[in-house]
Amino acid sequence: MSALLEMQGIDTGHDRLQVLWKTDLRVDEGEAVVLLGANGAGKTTLLRTLVGLHPLWGGSIHFAGEDIARLPSARRIRAGIAYMSELGVFPDLSIADNLALGGYFLSAAERRTQRRQMFERFPDLARRPRAAARSLSGGQRKMLGVAKALMGRPRLLVMDEPSAGLSPKFVNEVIDILRHAGGDGLAMLIAEQNVRFLDLADRGVVLDGGRVAAEGPVAALKQDDAVRRAYFGMLAAEG
Numbered sequence: 001m002s003a004l005l006e007m008q009g010i011d012t013g014h015d016r017l018q019v020l021w022k023t024d025l026r027v028d029e030g031e032a033v034v035l036l037g038a039n040g041a042g043k044t045t046l047l048r049t050l051v052g053l054h055p056l057w058g059g060s061i062h063f064a065g066e067d068i069a070r071l072p073s074a075r076r077i078r079a080g081i082a083y084m085s086e087l088g089v090f091p092d093l094s095i096a097d098n099l100a101l102g103g104y105f106l107s108a109a110e111r112r113t114q115r116r117q118m119f120e121r122f123p124d125l126a127r128r129p130r131a132a133a134r135s136l137s138g139g140q141r142k143m144l145g146v147a148k149a150l151m152g153r154p155r156l157l158v159m160d161e162p163s164a165g166l167s168p169k170f171v172n173e174v175i176d177i178l179r180h181a182g183g184d185g186l187a188m189l190i191a192e193q194n195v196r197f198l199d200l201a202d203r204g205v206v207l208d209g210g211r212v213a214a215e216g217p218v219a220a221l222k223q224d225d226a227v228r229r230a231y232f233g234m235l236a237a238e239g
Ligand SMILES: Nc1ncnc2c1ncn2[C@@H]1O[C@H](COP(=O)(O)OP(=O)(O)OP(=O)(O)O)[C@@H](O)[C@H]1O
Pocket: 014, 015, 017, 019, 037, 038, 039, 040, 041, 042, 043, 044, 045, 046
């Protein structure tokens, strides 16, 4: 398989505090990778560095063979990387306007086509397109976030903690949404603390203190003692 995204030797941090230390991350075409890590491990910093919202101190970032490390965020989005932050949507804007923002760089005709497709794919969003996003349930709001991110037909969907703020019922709903968001060769990179998201993944990467502590196919990761101690105890406790 060929690499869609290759981040190599990433160094960065906040002010003088170094957060990521020579971190490598690869996502292949159509592959779903879950980035696991405790609070403060550096997941958000890594994702924001990837999409150009955080400065890169050292290392390289290639997407679809192109060096994107110096490109502004807008160019990275156009190149095919969609980013869904923890917030995901603008709560005060309508469902339709949130979708329009996700496809702001498309022509008006393309935007209409894409919006129609999103409404077909996520019928819950089509019922009241003029309603404010805040009127949606937690799960539906994440659904809107995913639809907004998919508006621009990305090749890689990058998500920061899609489970944030959701009750377990909605977490299952979001996992279901993401399971169906794949296909058409879409690759996903999902930062999470909730190991349930590994069910979606082809591969997991564990970040600890800004360094990759373990990585591999999900089945193999589940056998890794340190990973089991750190994460799967939590799963058992959750039931
Ligand atoms: N704006 C900031 N200014 C200074 N330090 C920051 C800032 N944002 C994050 N940090 C620090 O950088 C480190 C990594 O944070 P980061 O948010 O990337 O981790 P994370 O794995 O995404 O954790 P979380 O799940 O809590 O968001 C932490 O030590 C954090 O305190």
